[in-house]
Amino acid sequence: MSLAQQWADARPxxxxxxxxxxxxxxxxxxxIDAVAAHARHEAEVGGYVAAEAAAPVLEAGRAAIAALTGLDATDVVFTSGSNHSLDLLLGSWVGERTLACLPGEFGPNLAVMAANGFQVRALPVDGDGxxxxxxxxxxxASGPPALVHFTALASHRGVAQPLAEMVAVCRAAGVPIVVDGAQAFGHLDCSIGADAIYSSSRKWLAGxxxxxxxxxxxxLVARLQRRVPPVEWDVPVTVLQSFEHGEHNAAIRIGYSVALGEHLAAGPELVRARLAEVGRTARQVLADVPGWCVVEGVDEPTAITTLEPTDEADPVAVRAWLIAERGIVTTACELARAPFEMTKPLLRISPHVDTTAEDLEQFAEVLRDVP
Incomplete structure (x- = not known):
């Protein structure tokens, strides 16, 4: 059975x-069943007892993340998502607050950087970003920043960045590199040993x-300072332990751990290859749809394809129409998504491994009919 069929059969x-x-x-x-089962177990024995019983599952989740990032399981903490992860890290930094990132940096990331008092400068890019x-x-060589924040794959453009090469440059310059893996994790090879990397469960890992x-x-942990509890309190809490301090939803962490296990079982290299194939097919099928221009090169090794309107089409209105009238879910990328790079809204598709050529051809036909 193909990877695409296995993935589809495993879901509603x-x-x-x-x-x-x-x-x-x-x-x-x-x-879904793992999340529900833990919620039921909490009702049977209490939340803290249930959490203790689930510890091996969570450790397996950390080990899976370590395998996919090139770090150790002891380096991994669970958070509530990507923005939370970045805020925890930047808020704990005690050195000079200068940071270099791509001109197409994700808008919410820029907001977190500003909230934590970082001065941001743009890294050099080519015409494709x-x-x-x-x-x-x-x-x-002449003036390094204190930190590099590197988004390996943007949400408004399906261009794969040379992640391993960038990590090597930063290491040679002695500059810590923090990788935003929100779109890259489970999509591109992230096992490159960055100084820090973070991601969300809900995207390509399907948690x-x-x-x-x-x-x-x-x-890098050694250069951070614990915020909670305050550092002057003499309590045995490490910086990483402090990141997991407080209330959290144990059930969804368990669900994420199960999703990570599914991804490893499917074969990360196979998943990456299939996603690249889906993206290539999408760009070929959509290349001649009137009123839209495919942004990415056809052989870009990602499943993200963005469409720029060449007439007066409004991607926000088109997305809404596609859902309401055809049951097709896409993304409208507005300017706030990458405020220092985008000049007009885009329509984005990000199909997973179960998407067929027939699905994409159906979408192309519908896109031709959008009023």
Missing amino acids: KVAGLHFDSGACSRQSLAV RIVVDEVARQF PRGVGFLAVRPE
């Missing part, structure tokens, strides 16, 4: 066409909403 039947995995993928029945690694190395992870190398 989709209502229409789901091309929105970059926002929120469809969970498997096993993930891809980092120019050699130029970065030259810039860092529950409201959970994510942050993984930080010990060398």
